[in-house]
Amino acid sequence: xxxxxxxxxxxxxxxxxxxxxxxxxxxxxxxxxxxxxxxxxxxxxxxxxxxxxxxxxxxxxxxxxxxxxxxxxxxxxxxxxxxxxxxxxxxxxxxxxxxxxxxxxxxxxxxxxxxxxxxxxxxxxxxxxxxxxxx
Amino acid sequence: xxxxxxxxxxxxxxxxxxxxxxxxxxxxxxxxxxxxxxxxxxxxxxxxxxxxxxxxxxxxxxxxxxxxxxxxxxxxxxxxxxxxxxxxxxxxxxxxxxxxxxxxxxxxxxxxxxxxxxxxxxxxxxxxxxxxxxxxxxxxxxxxxxxxxxxxxxxxxxxxxxxxxxxxxxxxxxxxxxxxxx
Numbered sequence: 001x002x003x004x005x006x007x008x009x010x011x012x013x014x015x016x017x018x019x020x021x022x023x024x025x026x027x028x029x030x031x032x033x034x035x036x037x038x039x040x041x042x043x044x045x046x047x048x049x050x051x052x053x054x055x056x057x058x059x060x061x062x063x064x065x066x067x068x069x070x071x072x073x074x075x076x077x078x079x080x081x082x083x084x085x086x087x088x089x090x091x092x093x094x095x096x097x098x099x100x101x102x103x104x105x106x107x108x109x110x111x112x113x114x115x116x117x118x119x120x121x122x123x124x125x126x127x128x129x130x131x132x133x134x135x
Numbered sequence: 136x137x138x139x140x141x142x143x144x145x146x147x148x149x150x151x152x153x154x155x156x157x158x159x160x161x162x163x164x165x166x167x168x169x170x171x172x173x174x175x176x177x178x179x180x181x182x183x184x185x186x187x188x189x190x191x192x193x194x195x196x197x198x199x200x201x202x203x204x205x206x207x208x209x210x211x212x213x214x215x216x217x218x219x220x221x222x223x224x225x226x227x228x229x230x231x232x233x234x235x236x237x238x239x240x241x242x243x244x245x246x247x248x249x250x251x252x253x254x255x256x257x258x259x260x261x262x263x264x265x266x267x268x269x270x271x272x273x274x275x276x277x278x279x280x281x282x283x284x285x286x287x288x289x290x291x292x293x294x295x296x297x298x299x300x301x302x303x304x305x306x307x308x309x310x311x312x313x314x315x316x317x
Contacts (some may be wrong), residue, residue: 028251043307102168
């Protein structure tokens with residue numbers, strides 16, 4: 001168990017190092033503060049959805065294989081079970097990233113009610129006036 | 136399609152002849168379609184389908200960086216998946232017929248790119264010195280500052296596109312996959 005977590009930590013470190021290096025390179029090229037945490041989070045969210053799409057395609061393929069072609073049903077079932085687990089995990093991860101992105105947006109907006117109020121004050125309510133003449 | 140039935144020819148043969156002709160035509164059409172589709176597919180997906188015969192004829196070998204699936208079926212195709220993500224490479228606007236100048240331009244591009252490396256020692260010291268020296272050499276060979284600036288902007292655009300692609304394809308994808316699969 002300890003060995004597994006150490007391996008996971010190592011992988012996480014490598015991924016973080018790649019991000020740091022690429023963001024630093026972008027900054028050196030003059031794109032400072034372009035890759036904000038929000039943008040990076042959006043990128044990961046996009047990829048999560050892409051992976052989920054790939055899993056769904058694979059699931060459809062497996063189901064088709066099970067129904068139509070004479071194949072090892074047991075193996076297909078095992079694969080389907082695994083895939084269902086991965087799909088659930090993908091859903092969970094997508095939800096986590098969606099929440100993170102919405103948190104970033106909330107931060108930018110601030111208090112939503114106050115912002116709404118301020119916007120209403122600034123723009124004012126649009127009025128429709130009709131002039132009725134004597135004729 | 137019409138058939139002229141004669142008493143000399145048995146019906147079975149006629150039936151076979153009638154069926155075999157369109158099949159041959161269909162096969163030819165399929166082959167033509169495959170020839171037309173394969174190069175387009177390789178451009179779109181980054182996958183290159185190489186048959187063993189053409190590979191032998193061309194005398195090409197798969198590089199160390201390329202991940203390849205070799206089917207041991209003999210005549211089967213080999214899927215060559217390149218680890219390099221294809222990026223949009225813009226043709227250089229500044230070119231020269233002189234081989235020395237062309238080589239210098241190429242090394243200038245490389246050095247300028249390396250000068251923005253995340254590695255401080257490599258980027259700030261070696262590449263900057265090289266860029267300055269090569270820029271001086273190019274200006275002495277008749278390439279003006281406007282052209283050098285154009286090369287620099289081209290290299291910048293290429294590098295930024297590559298960084299963006301790497302962040303999206305490599306980093307974000309591996310992070311997402313790591314979180315899902317573990």
